[in-house]
Every structure is written in structure tokens, then in C-alpha cells.
Amino acid sequence: MTVTTANPYLEGNFAPVNNEMTSDALKVIGTIPSELSGMFLRNGPNPQWAPIGQYHWFDGDGMLHGVYINNGKATYRNRYIRTRGWNIENQVGKAVWSGLLEPPQPNNPHGPGKNTANTALVWHAGQLLATWEGGAPHAIKTPELDTIGEYTYNGKLTSAFTAHPKVDPVTGEMMFFGYGFAPPYVKYSVVSATGELLRTVPIDIPMAVMMHDFAITENYTIFMDLPLTFSMQRMQQGVPGLMFESNKPSRFGILPRHGNNSNIRWFETSACYIFHTLNAYEEGDEVVLIACRMSHTSVLMSEKTEGDGDIPRLYRWKFNLKTGSVREEMLDDTPSEFPRINENLQGRKNRYGYSGKAAPTSVPLFDGVIKYDFEKSTSQIHNFGKGRYGGEAVFAPSNKNTYEDQGWLITFVFDSNTETSELVIINAQDITSEPVARVLIPQRVPYGFHGAWVSFE
Numbered sequence: 278m279t280v281t282t283a284n285p286y287l288e289g290n291f292a293p294v295n296n297e298m299t300s301d302a303l304k305v306i307g308t309i310p311s312e313l314s315g316m317f318l319r320n321g322p323n324p325q326w327a328p329i330g331q332y333h334w335f336d337g338d339g340m341l342h343g344v345y346i347n348n349g350k351a352t353y354r355n356r357y358i359r360t361r362g363w364n365i366e367n368q369v370g371k372a373v374w375s376g377l378l379e380p381p382q383p384n385n386p387h388g389p390g391k392n393t394a395n396t397a398l399v400w401h402a403g404q405l406l407a408t409w410e411g412g413a414p415h416a417i418k419t420p421e422l423d424t425i426g427e428y429t430y431n432g433k434l435t436s437a438f439t440a441h442p443k444v445d446p447v448t449g450e451m452m453f454f455g456y457g458f459a460p461p462y463v464k465y466s467v468v469s470a471t472g473e474l475l476r477t478v479p480i481d482i483p484m485a486v487m488m489h490d491f492a493i494t495e496n497y498t499i500f501m502d503l504p505l506t507f508s509m510q511r512m513q514q515g516v517p518g519l520m521f522e523s524n525k526p527s528r529f530g531i532l533p534r535h536g537n538n539s540n541i542r543w544f545e546t547s548a549c550y551i552f553h554t555l556n557a558y559e560e561g562d563e564v565v566l567i568a569c570r571m572s573h574t575s576v577l578m579s580e581k582t583e584g585d586g587d588i589p590r591l592y593r594w595k596f597n598l599k600t601g602s603v604r605e606e607m608l609d610d611t612p613s614e615f616p617r618i619n620e621n622l623q624g625r626k627n628r629y630g631y632s633g634k635a636a637p638t639s640v641p642l643f644d645g646v647i648k649y650d651f652e653k654s655t656s657q658i659h660n661f662g663k664g665r666y667g668g669e670a671v672f673a674p675s676n677k678n679t680y681e682d683q684g685w686l687i688t689f690v691f692d693s694n695t696e697t698s699e700l701v702i703i704n705a706q707d708i709t710s711e712p713v714a715r716v717l718i719p720q721r722v723p724y725g726f727h728g729a730w731v732s733f734e
């Protein structure tokens with residue numbers, strides 16, 4: 278099967294691969310640290326068939342690429358996530374669902390939409406889940422990457438499931454939300470450390486919005502009601518249902534982790550869009566949030582906006598729970614996205630953060646990774662090299678994780694000079710140096726979305 282079209286998200290290293298393979302004893306340039314034992318995983322869109330109509334990068338079927346690492350050796354696997362939609366389209370032999378840029382298909386005989394499971398991954402309560410914000414997560418078997426099926430918490434899941442749930446590293450609880458286009462627009466859930474869905478409460482917001490991420494602190498959960506709104510009325514009038522409304526405020530709602538809508542406090546700033554948060558924590562009377570902010574987004578529209586409104590930059594917000602004031606400041610004017618931290622500090626004050634350095638290209642590529650030291654207000658850059666582009670750099674802590682940055686940053690890098698892919702392992706304490714190891718992958722790994730490190734220690 279070959280997908281051919283002029284869409285940049287179906288060409289070059291965005292083009293899908295259709296071969297599923299397992300390959301062990303991979304060639305390594307450098308040395309894989311012996312303390313590194315686990316699996317690096319990356320999710321991303323990989324359409325099984327040529328699209329119906331226009332293709333959006335968010336539309337493709339989820340494919341996992343994984344590198345299992347043990348005793349300095351590496352094994353690569355890639356597998357489609359066998360969702361219900363993937364199975365149906367596999368039997369039919371062509372696409373039966375269109376994507377985000379095409380009109381909805383309420384009368385599609387196979388159902389109104391496809392849960393592609395293509396966005397991110399979370400490990401919680403001994404289970405790997407592949408996530409997609411429009412539906413239930415999918416349970417995945419490790420290290421095989423076989424799909425077990427939709428994961429509904431024994432039928433207790435009553436909402437969609439964000440691609441970016443947050444696991445508290447101390448209590449083991451996992452917080453998630455789901456949003457939809459009918460009230461209640463947002464539902465918020467807490468899962469126990471043992472994987473039991475404890476409760477789900479509605480969160481009131483005035484209008485349906487696209488809500489991609491959120492944040493937690495030790496005691497609070499932070500929702501982002503940003504003005505990328507959805508209106509059925511607009512759609513019925515023949516204009517895009519989803520629009521960025523720059524005349525509306527951004528609203529940040531903070532509620533106690535085990536609270537409900539009656540406990541939420543909203544803070545307003547000027548219009549912006551945030552795909553991803555880096556972290557949040559409490560400090561005195563304040564809740565601090567660090568995230569990649571854009572002053573505008575046109576990501577779900579077919580046309581691009583003028584100017585640099587779509588460029589993400591790292592910002593910090595301080596929400597004062599006593600006075601109700603909010604302070605917003607830019608931390609770095611270097612464009613970056615896909616921020617990550619040492620997740621042992623999720624919800625706690627972190628000194629370091631890592632964010633993909635956006636390349637000056639018309640499609641979203643990262644030409645390096647930036648390490649931020651928030652204590653010293655400094656940053657360092659690891660450049661992937663000329664013509665080499667990487668993905669989200671995931672922090673894998675050393676099993677001797679005495680210091681916050683003691684560990685490695687891991688990502689797939691595509692070398693456009695040789696059209697080959699590698700897994701790059703960078704010492705997080707020495708990021709300007711060459712990678713400690715470059716694991717050569719025996720097939721092309723298309724650019725994708727989010728990764729995860731699962732330790733099997």
C-alpha cells in the first residue's frame with residue numbers, strides 16, 4: 278500500500294510505514310548505559326489506508342514504536358494499535374472514516390468516528406495505555422506492543438480520556454479528564470494507585486472547547502478553558518465549528534484534587550492556546566504553572582494564520598489563591614514544544630525542564646532539545662545536527678536518581694541526509710555533548726507525537 282498525495286503530512290518522514298517488525302541486537306554507536314533498563318515507547322499517527330478527502334496530521338491510525346533496552350542491548354518493535362476502527366478498515370481494505378478537516382459523518386454505518394489511539398502513552402497501575410482525547414484509552418501489552426483492547430475501568434469510564442493524564446509520583450493516583458461537545462463539556466476523574474476509577478465529577482465551562490492538556494500539583498488540579506471553541510450553531514451556518522476566538526479570555530480553573538465544580542476557582546488572562554503543560558506546583562499562596570503558550574492557534578483549520586501567533590514559547594503563570602491575582606511571564610522567546618520533566622517531580626517544584634526546540638520549518642519539526650534550569654534561569658541546547666530532526670525528548674531517570682537531572686533524554690531522530698532513523702540517548706546532565714548512544718533502527722520511524730519511558734526495574 279502506498280499513500281501518495283501532496284499533503285506534507287503524508288510525505289518525507291511524515292509518510293506512514295506499513296511494515297511491522299521485531300529486530301534485536303541493534304547496532305549502537307556509542308554505549309547504552311548499563312543502568313538503563315526498560316522500554317522507550319513512542320505513539321504517533323500512521324494511516325493504514327489512503328485518506329478520504331483531506332488528511333490532517335491528527336487523523337492517522339496509532340502506531341507504536343518501541344525500543345526495549347536491557348544490559349546495554351536494544352530490541353526494536355513497531356505495531357499498529359488494533360483499535361476497533363483499525364480492524365474494520367483492515368477488513369474492508371480501505372478507509373471508511375474521514376478526518377478532522379472533512380464534515381462529520383453522523384450516518385457512517387460503522388459509527389460516527391474512529392478512536393485512533395494515536396497520541397500518547399501512560400503507564401499506570403502496571404498497565405500501559407495508549408491515549409487519544411476523543412475516546413477510551415487502549416491497553417497495550419509490553420514489551421510485545423500487542424493491543425489488548427479498549428480500557429474502560431470495568432465500565433466506569435463515562436467520558437473521553439485525555440491524551441495527557443497525570444500520575445502523582447508520591448500517592449500513585451492518576452488524574453484525567455475527558456471533554457466533549459455537549460454539556461457537561463468536561464468531566465474530571467481520579468484513579469487510585471491500584472487502578473480503580475474512584476470518581477468522576479462534571480466541570481462547568483460556558484462553551485465546548487478543545488482541551489488538550491491540564492496539570493496537577495500536590496493538592497490541586499488545574500484546568501485550562503482556552504478560547505479554541507466549538508459551536509454547533511456555527512457549523513450549521515456553514516462556518517467552521519471549531520474557531521479560535523481571540524476576543525475571549527483564557528480561563529484557568531484550580532480545584533482541590535478531590536474536590537468538585539463547587540470548589541473550583543477561575544483565573545483569567547488574555548486569549549492564548551496551550552497544547553502542553555510542563556509542570557505545576559504550589560509555592561506559598563501561589564499555584565505555579567509552566568507551559569508552552571501560543572497567542573493564537575490555527576492547528577485544526579485548513580488555513581494558516583499570518584505572523585507568529587502560532588509559535589509556542591515557554592511561559593510561567595503564578596495564580597495567587599489568596600488574592601485571586603495572576604501573573605504571566607515568558608521564560609524564553611525560543612520557540613519550543615513537547616515539554617517534559619523528570620516525572621518523579623510531577624506536581625512538585627522542579628528545577629529542570631526539557632522542551633523540543635522548534636525548527637524554522639513550515640511543518641513542526643524539532644532540531645534540538647532545550648534543557649531549562651528554572652533555578653538559575655538559564656538554558657542549554659542539544660542540537661540534533663544538520664538535517665536531523667527529533668521528537669519529544671523523554672526523561673528516563675537513572676536508577677541511581679540522586680539528582681533531579683540524573684538520567685537520560687531519549688528520542689527518535691530522523692537523519693534526512695541518509696533517510697534513516699535512530700534512537701538517541703543523551704546524558705541529561707551533559708546535554709551539549711554528543712549522545713552517549715545512537716541506536717540504529719532498521720526501518721524509518723515516522724515523526725509522531727508523544728513518548729514514554731517504562732522502567733522494568
Ligand SMILES: [Fe+2]
Nearest residue numbers: 440489553727
Ligand atoms: Fe499532546
